[in-house]
Amino acid sequence: MGFLRLYGRVLGLLAPDRWVAIGLALAALALAGLQFLEPVLFGRVIDVLSATGRLPSNEIWRQATALLVVWSAVGVTGIAANVATSLLADRMSHRNRLSSMHRFFQHVLNLPLSFHGDTQSGRIMKVMLAGTDNLFSIWLGFFREHLMTFISALVLLPLTVFLNWRLSLLLIALVIVFAGVSVFVIRRTQSAQEKVEGLQSNLAGNVQDALSNVTVVQAFTRVHAESQMFGDIVRQVLAHQFPVLNWWAVVTVLTRACSTICIISIFVLGTWLHMRGQASVGEIVTFMGFANMLIARMEGAVGFASRLLLQAPALREMFAVLDARSSVPEKMGAVNLPRAQGAVHFEKVAFGYPGGPRILRDVSFDAPPGRTVALVGQTGAGKSTAMSLLQRIWDPVEGSITLDGHDLRDLSLNSLRSNIGVVFQDSMLFNRTIRENLLVGRPDATQEQIEHACRMAEAHDFIVRQPLGYDTLIGERGSTLSGGQKQRLSIARALLKDPPVLILDEATSALDTATEARVQRALKALMTGRTTFIIAHRLSTVRDADEILVFEAGLVAERGTFDELVALNGRFAELVRTQLAGTTLAAKPPVAA
Template structure:
């Protein structure tokens, strides 16, 4: 049996793609979120027959591989001394056939196990992606940046190698160790006992050196992670802009230099520790056969040992060390595997706070009347953000929300698109509670442009078509014209096929906003929510876009959050929010005559942040 097949899961840290220094983190993860083995088994249930076939291939391959030393024994003890050419040819042919059979079985086992692992990972990936898409906006605002991507890509990617290697390595190593011990006893029980005595201290020494390396490697990986973070933060588009505007380049360079300097020492220690491990293994590989040769030289321990038997025995003993180490490291492998499953299941078990109802009410062709009925909301259940808000926006009417920072305007407007659900009261469209609507039905009737524009790293056309994949080129251009962005697009090097670039930094803030407006208008929603949609535009561009929005708002219900008087003064009604409550409602003229909070905002220039 070839070393590459027999020892592919010998416990080396590189096999699973996870650093052994993560053992503590893995154990902590499992303590916090235990994993049911039955749940993992259910993932593999559809592939039960193929898994049994993999185990059978491993056992057969391992057993066949044990034939090599016995063939060598017959060559040395019989075929060569007696000049038995027929036996020699037979043994040599058998050696070649054993190697071919082992290689073929190894390829088949790898193919089947990899396919099973990939299918399970595909199912986990798609299930996790779909589940996370159903999470509320609150989940993503409270989750550390990069954590979701890490679990989606890194953890599931690591699971594939762990899943397809851990179980197969256990089966292969158990078979090899058991078969080798039996074969050694059959060849010479005295030498077998000597091997059993020598191996434990050799294994213990190797594991101690490995633990030393693991500790150093863990520190190195932590500093390497710091280095990656500094590269990402310092050399991204946003990071460069921040660095240049703050003049922080010298400080960042010094910080990067220190981290890189720390890595020099850790890398040297890691390589030295690795070298110590390799040196220890080399000593073991040399010392154990030396002890066997010594024992073979004494009549009391040799037992009339032949040269062929000794060579076969040393060959068998040499194949015992690595699989034995692999079995001793099974605990680490299993812990790593379970920890990865725990991290994925932790996300899959997250409750869906905003979901489709069990029996959705069809909205049909919406008129677009929006009603906030005694709405209250709190993020944590104890500190209210909105309290007892009741507003009605007739179909085709317009409502402007104004107020100071933190007054709850964006939270209230976001409820129309079900970014949040009220903790008390209800929000309705045409008299139907939004929580009774299918989410796809709601999304088809409510369009929202936020103050934070997000553009995909794709062409302009694909960015716009993201809102409605079936939209024709003519419809895309019509939406762009309405948002006053068509003329700029056609002047780009590749027109609508021009690549937007990372996060849309190729375009100015105003241009990004107009692209976002065009993208939303392409869906032609009955209800339009504009959360500071013109905040990044200059006065001239804002007037152009606002004129387009005014025309497109005809017959459409529009809810607008803005800090400019020109944006809100023509609304049918204006609601002034203060600390989560509506303090005034009326038209621009009515509220000015009252001389209350709205009049104060107007006198102050109505430059209120969102």
């Protein structure tokens, strides 16, 4: 994205506040005009005072007084306009910064899991915070100061030609030099600054990664290694950042030198023109004032350009995330399905990740309302992928999946996912209160409904023993709870949502036998009357399923009830024998030495 296009897009985000922005632009034009008048009035006062001896004293006094009154009015008006502009610009920038942050957050939450799987959450946080902070800085600087600089250079500077075209040429040359030097340095440093921003994003991602796995870092004595990795990235950041800063230091020196030369040139040329009768003392003073004003404005603009260069990579990263599109776009006029009956049908479904091999091939099955279907097979066989397609995390590349006869691609994502509940192997709890975690799927639930769901999930007793009961904070990922407590809380959350379709994704595989027994009782309560899909490695958990689908290499290799598949003596029977053998071996007492 080009520099000017990027800048245009940043300003385009102010569209909801377009009338405020237009008002600020008009105010900037007025302020630039008032500032243009001040050197002119000062020069006129000097010319009037220089007329002593040629004009009567009372006339000089009258003209000087009138000019000073006008000058005072211009100054007071300019101060008032500056205060109003600053307040409006501040409020507009703050409002739109938070609005942009909200849009970014909402957009990221809607992006598919494939995006989140490829992108570190720490990096996303850094992109959001750095991007919106930079937006705020640009908006505030632009409307407070730099818009007046552009107006002065493009509109008011040409007006100086009518005052004295010879002196105005020096001012025009000054602006051209400032702009030329800035463009040159921007081109020399742009790629290096993009590299710096990429490294800083990596830094944020690595920090988040280490902090979220601090137990592993300490257990495997990785503190020094992680710290060293951090230091290596910091050194790379400095190695790329310092040359950029050096170039902009050179720009500062050059622009100051040009400013000094311009002031001296105006004085020398003005003196020569005055001696030839082509410029008055007031005009010389006026152009000295113009030069000082322009120099201050242009130095500010150069500083603004340097900051924009430093901010540009962060803004590009933010816009790249905002431009990312979902792999499961919602159709125009998608159907909002009310509470479903729960009839699920897979018809010759095939799936493969973009650019990869097929993970599922020709998968077909029916799950009538209230039926329990188990999906078993080796890791990577396609079980979880099939259930991801049911939640429409991805769309099949061939075939179709329907819920109550509706193709999932014809349904709105909200209505589809509101009809599906998931109990994950990892309970995935928020760092919030127990009550807030339970209300995730049903925000309007009453306390009575919450407690009923928790009793069915065998969670109520341990919750009321917590320091603040249902209002107890449970830490990041539920760190203050045991594995069984977290899983029962996850089941209660699904019960409270009361979905017609349920997916149990290895819901008990990480639990000990005693805890698993309690969780299994809670799961039976949850499964009652729902179309349920069980993804399981422990085959004992699927004995009561109405149908078992045995996945192998992306295909449904076998199907039937537990007893039918064992009698078939095929792949499922082999899995059962393997698990039974492992259990038998584990149960044998150790041999005496």
